[in-house]
Amino acid sequence: MVSNDFSSDSRSNRKKMSSKIVIAGGFGAGKTTLVSSVSEIPPVTTEAIMTEASIGHDDNSITPHKTTTTVAMDFGRITVDDELIMYMFGTPGQARFWFMWDDLVRGAVGAVVVVDCRRLADSFDAVDYFETTKRIPYIVALNKFEGLLEYTPEQVREALEISPEVPIIDFDARHRSSGGDVLKTLLRYALEHNRASEPVA
Amino acid sequence: MSFRRRRSNRVRPFTFTGGRTRSRHPLMVQTLVSTSEPGQEPPSTLMPESINIYRLCRETRSLAEVSAELNIPLGVTQVLISDLAEQDLVYIHPTITGSSPSENQVLERALRGLERLFQ
Numbered sequence: 001m002v003s004n005d006f007s008s009d010s011r012s013n014r015k016k017m018s019s020k021i022v023i024a025g026g027f028g029a030g031k032t033t034l035v036s037s038v039s040e041i042p043p044v045t046t047e048a049i050m051t052e053a054s055i056g057h058d059d060n061s062i063t064p065h066k067t068t069t070t071v072a073m074d075f076g077r078i079t080v081d082d083e084l085i086m087y088m089f090g091t092p093g094q095a096r097f098w099f100m101w102d103d104l105v106r107g108a109v110g111a112v113v114v115v116d117c118r119r120l121a122d123s124f125d126a127v128d129y130f131e132t133t134k135r136i137p138y139i140v141a142l143n144k145f146e147g148l149l150e151y152t153p154e155q156v157r158e159a160l161e162i163s164p165e166v167p168i169i170d171f172d173a174r175h176r177s178s179g180g181d182v183l184k185t186l187l188r189y190a191l192e193h194n195r196a197s198e199p200v201a
Numbered sequence: 202m203s204f205r206r207r208r209s210n211r212v213r214p215f216t217f218t219g220g221r222t223r224s225r226h227p228l229m230v231q232t233l234v235s236t237s238e239p240g241q242e243p244p245s246t247l248m249p250e251s252i253n254i255y256r257l258c259r260e261t262r263s264l265a266e267v268s269a270e271l272n273i274p275l276g277v278t279q280v281l282i283s284d285l286a287e288q289d290l291v292y293i294h295p296t297i298t299g300s301s302p303s304e305n306q307v308l309e310r311a312l313r314g315l316e317r318l319f320q
């Protein structure tokens with residue numbers, strides 16, 4: 001960039017790169033619990049002020065009335081190796097915040113929809129978002145709150161209209177290794193997904 | 202047991218306020234930023250928030266971490282970092298999105314890393 005005289009330290013530092021996984025789901029489904037059980041740092045909360053983008057225009061400067069709202073989201077971090085950091089971003093659970101996901105989802109390697117089986121209907125918005133936009137690979141993770149699941153994965157698939165290829169697994173959001181299994185399942189699926197789809201221009 | 206999913210009529214979503222940036226580099230919440238020349242003092246012409254970002258990013262951090270540590274909303278952080286990048290004061294690291302097959306190697310590395318970390 002400006003000059004060539006970076007120390008070797010900052011030059012090797014430049015190899016560092018990052019990626020993101022989105023943790024979505026209904027209100028109180030266990031998103032933050034999952035983030036904190038797999039993260040190497042306690043979940044960090046950050047705020048965004050969101051502005052409603054104009055409908056049908058790319059330039060929102062011409063929108064006469066802009067609606068703004070402040071939302072908080074939490075994230076965690078996993079240092080995968082000395083060059084790669086992975087962030088997990090939890091979406092706010094409240095249904096009225098679903099609209100912000102585009103900014104959160106953009107550039108994500110994949111998403112996990114955390115489902116509380118006792119309140120299946122709360123997961124509609126999240127599943128619908130990923131089924132409709134088809135932008136990134138996603139998996140569904142059924143959180144076993146009391147160690148029991150009231151429905152089988154296939155019943156959940158049918159109820160929530162989850163595509164046949166989307167993996168559905170059960171897990172315990174409070175346990176690190178169980179949360180790790182969820183992340184591994186997502187990455188394996190994202191890799192398959194990439195291999196199956198030809199490069200897009 | 203059957204639910205009918207409400208296929209909501211999706212209008213354009215909300216975006217981070219100020220999120221429109223001039224940067225050539227994609228600046229997402231997970232994107233890592235580091236000060237180009239960590240040994241140097243920030244130019245005195247910078248705004249106080251930008252000076253804080255310059256100093257903080259002497260150690261590599263994500264945009265979201267900068268936002269949280271300095272208590273600046275994400276969209277504003279995005280704009281400030283974008284301006285610093287335009288002046289070559291900070292370096293924007295590559296972000297792996299997994300959307301191109303060339304990134305599969307990195308995703309495989311990530312998977313191996315997770316398999317090592319979560320046995």
Ligand SMILES: Nc1nc2c(ncn2[C@@H]2O[C@H](COP(=O)(O)OP(=O)(O)OP(=O)(O)O)[C@@H](O)[C@H]2O)c(=O)[nH]1
Nearest residue numbers: 026027028029030031032033093144145172173174
């Ligand atoms: N018993 C039990 N409780 C859980 C489990 N997962 C989460 N909880 C509890 O359920 C509550 C909600 O979990 P959170 O992780 O905060 O859920 P969330 O999806 O982040 O919630 P919002 O961000 O408010 O939408 C918390 O009190 C958790 O301690 C679980 O597997 N078993």
Ligand SMILES: [Mg+2]
Nearest residue numbers: 031032090093
């Ligand atoms: Mg939460």
